[in-house]
Amino acid sequence: MIDAILPPAVVAAESFDDPPAELFPEEEAAISRAVDKRxxxxxxxxxxxxxxxxxxGVPAAPVLPGPRGAPQWPAGVVGSMTHCDGYRAAVLGRAEHVTSVGIDAEPDGPLPPGVLGEIALPEEQxxxxxxxxxRPGVHWDRMLFSAKExxxxxxxxxxxxxxGFEEAVVALDPAAGSFEARLLVPGPVVDGTKVTGFAGRWLAERGLVVTAIVLPSAGP
Known part of the structure; x- marks a missing residue:
């Protein structure tokens, strides 16, 4: 499903259930105290x-949570993972082609009461x-949340x-299935260029909303 909103520079794998999966010992240690759902x-x-x-074409390797839970990828690989009820996915690319990736999946339902005011600026609301x-067929509040994730x-x-949610403003394009995020704080310098925002794509399908950003490398 997520392949539909990704460029050729990355690869994806997804699952709609939880088949048996072996973990590396380091991963087992990281999750040893978790409840069954987690x-x-x-x-x-x-x-x-x-x-x-x-x-x-990369050998299998452990993916441990790092600072703020961000996955720690093998050298030369960048990527992102997401999970929600009924869906898990990972999107990876080689560092020479891709600088950063962000993906998120959410159930296609309204946000809980009170959440929208916490995550959306007045212009976004x-x-x-x-x-x-x-376009009443999509829960746009949930889509905005996913895009910000x-x-x-x-x-x-x-x-x-x-x-923070208030440090970027997101505009969703319903016709193109895309979105633009404008940073409201100073962005990093990547490949000699200051990042002022990100462009992404979205999809609403199979009871889910999915968003993805793939920031390409400026290299050859």
Whole structure:
């Protein structure tokens, strides 16, 4: 499913259930105290990561949570993972082709009461009202949340810093299935260019909303 919104520079693997998945000893240690639900989503996300590594021609390797839970990828690999009820995915690329990746999946339902005011700026809330009036078939508040999660997952490997929901403004394009995120704080310098925002794509399908950002490398 997520392949539909990804460029050729990356590979993806996804799962809609939790098949048996073996973990590396280091991963077992990282998840040893987790409840069963957390263990399943952790293990299946890493199964997806291993499948994506194989598609890249990269040997299987442990993927341990690092600062703020960000996955620590093998040398030369960049990527992102996501999980929600009924879906797990990993998207990877080689560092010479891709600088950063951020993906997120959410159930296609409304945000819980009170959450929208915490994650959306006034201009975004106005944008959502217009989208809901013109395209009522998608839960746009959940899509905005997912897009902002993808923004953060793309941002963090570049900076090692937190990015609050209020520090980026997202505009969703319903016709193109895309979105633009404009940073409201100074962005990092990547390949000699200051990053001021990110471009991504979205999909609503199979009871899910999925968003993805792939920041290409400026290299050959």
């Amino acid at each position: 263990r399943k989503e952790f293990a299946t996300a890493r199964l997806c990561a291993r499948r994506a590594m194989a598609a890249l 106005e944008h959502l009202r217009a989208l809901a009036a013109s 993808s923004v953060y997952k793309t941002w963090f490997p570049l900076t090692g810093r937190w990015l």
